[in-house]
Amino acid sequence: TDLEVTHWWTSGGEAAAVGELAKAFNATGNKWVDGAIAGSGSTARPIMISRITGGDPMGATQFNHGRQAEELVQEGLMRDLTDVAEKGKWKEVIRPLSLLDSCTIGGKIYCAPINIHSWQWLWLSNEAFKKAGVEVPKNWNEFVATAPALQKAGIQPLALGGQPWQANGLFDTLTISIGGKELYEKVYKDKDAKVAGGPEMAKIFAAAAQARDMAKGSNVQDWNQATNMVLTGKAGGQVMGDWAQGEFQVAGKKAGTDYSCLPGLGLNGFLTTGGDAFYFPLLKDGEKSKAQDVLAATIVDPKTQVAFNLKKGSLPIRGDVDLAAANDCMKKGLDILAKGNVLTSVDQLVSADTQKQKEDLMSEFFANASITPEAAQKRFANIIASAD
Amino acid sequence: MAKQNSVSIRDLSLSFGSVKVLENLNLNIRDGEFLVLLGSSGCGKSTLLNCIAGLLEPTEGQIFIKDRNVTWEEPKDRGIGMVFQSYALYPQMTVEKNLSFGLRVAGLPTDEIARRVSRAASILQIEPLLKRKPAELSGGQRQRVAIGRALVRDVDVFLFDEPLSNLDAKLRSELRVEIKRLHQSLENTMIYVTHDQIEALTLADRIAIMKSGVIQQLDDPTTIYNRPRNRFVAGFIGSPSMNFLKGELAAEGDGIVFKAGGASFSLDGYQVGEALASGRRVVLGVRPEHIRVDGDIQGGEAHEAVVEIEEPMGADNLLWLKHAGHTISVRVGGARRFAVGARVRIGFDMTMASLFDAETEERI
Amino acid sequence: MAKQNSVSIRDLSLSFGSVKVLENLNLNIRDGEFLVLLGSSGCGKSTLLNCIAGLLEPTEGQIFIKDRNVTWEEPKDRGIGMVFQSYALYPQMTVEKNLSFGLRVAGLPTDEIARRVSRAASILQIEPLLKRKPAELSGGQRQRVAIGRALVRDVDVFLFDEPLSNLDAKLRSELRVEIKRLHQSLENTMIYVTHDQIEALTLADRIAIMKSGVIQQLDDPTTIYNRPRNRFVAGFIGSPSMNFLKGELAAEGDGIVFKAGGASFSLDGYQVGEALASGRRVVLGVRPEHIRVDGDIQGGEAHEAVVEIEEPMGADNLLWLKHAGHTISVRVGGARRFAVGARVRIGFDMTMASLFDAETEERI
Amino acid sequence: MAAQSPSGRPNQLFRNLNAKIASIPMMLVALVIFLGGTVWTVFYSFTNSRLLPRLSFVGLDQYERLWASSRWIISIQNLAIYGILSLIFSLVVGFVLAALMDQKIRFENTFRTIFLYPFALSFIVTGLVWQWVLNPEFGIQSVIRSLGWTSFAFDPLYDPDIVIYGILIAALWQGTGLVMCLMLAGLRGIDEDIWKAARVDGIPMWQTYLLIVIPMMRPVFITTLVLIASGIVKVYDLVVAQTSGGPGNASEVPAKYVYDYMFQAQNLGQGFAASTMMLLTVAIIIIPWAYLEFGGRKHG
Amino acid sequence: MANISTLNTAADIDAISSRLAPGPSGRKPRRVLSPRNIMLYGTLTIAALYYLLPLYVMVVTSFKGMPEVRLGNIFSPPMEVTFEPWVKAWAEACTGLNCDGLSRGFWNSVRILVPSVVVSIAVASVSGYALANWRFKGAELFFSILIIGAFIPYQVMIYPIVIVLREIGVYGTLTGLIIVHTIFGMPILTLLFRNYFASLPVELFKAARIDGAGFWQIYFRIMLPMSLPIFVVAMILQVTGIWNDFLFGVVFTRPEYYPMTVQLNNIVNSVQGVKEYNVNMAATLLTGAVPLIVYFLSGRLFVRGIAAGAVKG
């Protein structure tokens, strides 16, 4: 049966990963009809939501982990996958289990998680540091210290794309890696506006201001263009999720020799578990519904998990798969995961609305050097105060 | 109701929004009559015609055509044909198509259509033009096609809305004659709108003179010309305009005379409608051709005047004279010439003059 | 060069691309003269006027104004003022601004501007209108403002391009008189383009009749009317048109007579330009007012005719008669009425007739 | 038959029935889509609808938040700057080009086509091309620097202070051709005699244009204004394609705010509040104009 | 002959015997390089350069290879002309798993374009005709609403339209998309048609009514044949609008109908490392080709139609 699947995975590594998924699904005798929408989730999501609410849903669609599809489920537009989950013993194999929590609404499971993405990575270009004649830094603080040397060598210290979500991600990463788990949970989980406006958070904003100076002059829009700057040694480093890994891989670069990766910015070992999941709109056609179940099972299947995540550069959602083929960076991530040093991602803790407001703030802050960290923090505290 | 009425309009009113264009208008047009609606621009002539045609809905009142109440009927069902000022030929169709369009729309059989078209074409002598498009015709030919379009419809009433006013003077006078001929041979009722008085005078059996939506006088051309009902009609008809002298009636001798600017004019020969009271303020109207100059004066009194301007017009010669403060226009034969500044003597032909009340402006 | 020439045009040619509109045209206009350019539509009247004004560049030839060669000068430096058919008033300016705009641009002192504007306004009697905008004026008032705009410029030569043709008949005849008065008081040279022969006849000192870019006859109105140079001029002037009878000359008795359709007409009284040869094919032209009917016939021969159509025109009555296969129009007094179909006798006034060669169409 | 009463008047509803039937699509679009959609939008702007419209009213909360948002304020400011400048420049550039084209020039067709062709391209394409031409690394700046002026700086799209002008450059490139065409058509509609009268009066060319011709072209200016203004309010694609609202939020516009909050932030209520504000602005500008244009002369 | 017939009075003969006097005669000589011409053509040429520059850059870049693009100078002509970017853009560029470039979207665009243009113009022209010639109570009110509708940002209307289309069951179909294009083309097109039909002589309409033609007969047999210019304008506006549309194409249809612009967006936005500017430019040119061709073929009619339809307000 033909099943149309919409997603926004269009960059090199992403597309390769989708290819694996499609291959696995086609192997079950069904047909994957690709509905890629380029331009990241912010372009694609409105289209997906319109189609689902408009009564012409696709067979399956990607969303991020979190609350993006909550209301669609509540409206009864999504297919209940509990049966598939039980058959596949998802509750037992999926790790961390919090991933499944965000798929669970009213005790029923509505989505199939496919990968884990963590934001807290610092990607460094070994070549760039060699050119600048400094050691490749071991953590964020060292990285900040090398900035003048890089600049002198005509190298952009920090690459940062212009899209708002990148600035926002950088900030969240700084919060976790510099501020630590407690601060992170107080601010985002408990939504404690006092903490958000407090001195702990002020440090984060100071760091963000530093990052702002380092990122000044990276005139690119897309994240992978920023990654490309690191890849070609035009920039020293980039804070970006583990999906950046895929770009290095496609370019044939070797972790450790060509580039370095520092999870948790090399400061502490916490990763958030965001990522992607597939949702299956309720369809009238029985045949298609069956195909949806098959796809859901395929997604969680260990073989698919391995093939997909290797290409994508993300981490698998189950602990029982063997990722011998994984490279150094992924292994570092798997280690942290195994240690259980995971945090729920901001996406899951706050609503898209709050995220958007944060994004607006951060993109303004990072683009405009005239906004003081103090002023930004005050606005941040306001957002947290009204967050939901 | 008199059976001979072809078109009959009862208490017709029409307003555009708050502007009343026609008000309580009544008009009966006899079968086979050629009626001309004459009036200055904007007086509501076209509006009235459009009401008769069914292209505008009256606000109130009724319209009868051939004794049938057609107030609410579609234009095509009224038995009328209409010819427009701008011809309104369908530019993309040949003359033949233009003529037959209405018939084809009505679904007439082909041979009947062909018969009617060829009859109309022969009446109007446009057979050689049948295959041409309107753009390839001259103004006069276009006008003929436009008439033909009404002709093929075999209607009882023809409506013309200033059909000649886009043409030049020469063509206008030729087509005028043709329309007159057409009417004589077809004997249909024709209602003809114009603001050209020559057209009105030459074509009409009766003329209806309109002013701001009201019919001022409805009469045959001679009566209208010679015995205008009021000062508006008198001034509107005739070119150059009738001369008006303001003054008052005075008793002189055993009769009543007209006094203006020091001069007094005997009213001998004037056909009085009502009794003339001395002291009444009146206006005397005399047409330029009813003033005799010098040698032409046939008895009666004569007044002196000075030639101010001379306008030779070929067949005639128009003089503008100064007389006791008034400027008076006089028409003399084309062969008689006068020098500007010359003194002449003039005499009024009172049998052809008109007297109006100064207040009501109605004819006395 | 004769000093009295105000405007003088030498060997003027003008083509639009390959279309020759004017060809080798020569024309001298005397100081203070009122010259009318008369011709049918598209004959090049406006083109000629625009050349004089400097709005079109001639392809060849020269133009002199007041004996100054202005062929290459800007319009504003030629000492001309121009009045357009469509008035061409600046719609967003008041009348006063319209009049003074050109002067202000030229940088005249304010009091001089005020003086000229008020003089023009008083000549044209538009003082009460000075604060209005063109949209708030009637057609005649607009025309006056347009004339005023030329007037304030204190120019030697006035050019008028069909200034009255957008107006209705009544207004036209009024303004005609005013323009004539204006000319009499200003004594400027005026060149006036029209296709209305009444305007031409009444206004002109001399008329230039044009046809396809060529001047056919240049003469004073009476000569043009009574002694047209060729058949085109004869037919173009006069309304209704001159009656033309095709026939030939024949010897009869001791004189030459004109024979057409079986009837023969004596040529007594005709002023012959050249010798008349018997057998020559000619066209006889007689104007409608030079044909006498019934009682008016003063001796001479009479022919019988049938009344076909009668057109009463108020002051006159126009008869269309059938005579020996020709249709002949005759103008009689407005008071004389004839029944259609009646038989009448007619006589031609040969002193006023014209004879044209059938081939060259030139006057004999 | 004189007694036949005027009650023979047929039902007004059925007069010109075909015309009414044929107008149904127009009426439906006007009523259901534009009016209905507007009412619906305004209605839900008082709720706290998230991903899907919900009837939980929160009063004016969404509006308070809207006007407290710095991004919205910047959007409004940007729209004002962009709107006023693009109005002025479109009209001025369009008119000047049209006036030049009206001088009986040679190659008129060629020039006209050159000025008009960008109008055939979408805003996406326009944004893309200009993003590239204005890119400091590849575009004009780098070319001029490579010619020797190494300090030359022209990177409007990466400078928050002038980014909106960078967008304006592209917008004008795309839209002035159409304005030029409209103006040209208007100029050609001016009575030939007016030009002649002005020449005879000795009025210089520029004064003729400024004081006589432009005031006469009022209808053209109005049509043009409607076209440009409706485009200005809707500007979205161009910004997305050129800068995505960046750097930071320096080039945000209201339409983008609406879109982002409706779909990305999944806060329909906020998006609707913003669109209501936009509609309100439009209404304030348009309704008096529409009244003058269509109400004033009913039977045009 | 002309001269002879003007010879009348003695004075005339005097003047003519002297013939042409010395001094200016005929056409005023003009230098080709007069200041006026330099200003005029100079300004026009500079303006033309501004308008042509982006097109030049697009064309030039699309024929360069990537290495050359990286070299930096976007204005230099290609040293080595390559058609590879064009081939890639047309047939090879990937989005997600589909690597058939724009070619797939092209036919979708055509499939969307033709019916949408036809239907939207048909509906708008009939509405404009009804408004101009068959005025009935309230018509102007609807029209005013429609004109105000022209100012509503599309984004605002997406949700209500999704709901409406869902309710009538055409969401996601080609029909639905055609309806959407018709709706959004309605205000401006109706305005154009209304103004145009209103500028035709009313008497034609009256004559046709007297001839007994009804609403549709007048429309098809009288009005349509006279309206070529305005139809050309409407067609150009709609062809550009619909062909260039991205939002509706993607929101209101499903992938098998995605128009070319969606592919363009995908190609342009799914960058792998360095943006392949040459491919992007080729794709851009390919996408813009149809409206551009329509323009170049009908530019003259466009101006005529604008003059007829838009200007007489």
Ligand SMILES: Nc1ncnc2c1ncn2[C@@H]1O[C@H](COP(=O)(O)OP(=O)(O)OP(=O)(O)O)[C@@H](O)[C@H]1O
């Ligand atoms: N559709 C309309 N709406 C409002 N007023 C109108 C309309 N049509 C005509 N009028 C007004 O009605 C009056 C009469 O108009 P109508 O066209 O009947 O005049 P007319 O006598 O035919 O004039 P003309 O000789 O200029 O054709 C005029 O004052 C005109 O302004």
Ligand SMILES: Nc1ncnc2c1ncn2[C@@H]1O[C@H](COP(=O)(O)OP(=O)(O)OP(=O)(O)O)[C@@H](O)[C@H]1O
């Ligand atoms: N700009 C032009 N290009 C080409 N031909 C022209 C142009 N202007 C006028 N003509 C032609 O020159 C001829 C004379 O035109 P002109 O305007 O002088 O006529 P006219 O005598 O003034 O006519 P009317 O009485 O209609 O105003 C016409 O045949 C016209 O078609």
Ligand SMILES: [Mg+2]
């Ligand atoms: Mg009328």
Ligand SMILES: [Mg+2]
């Ligand atoms: Mg002319």
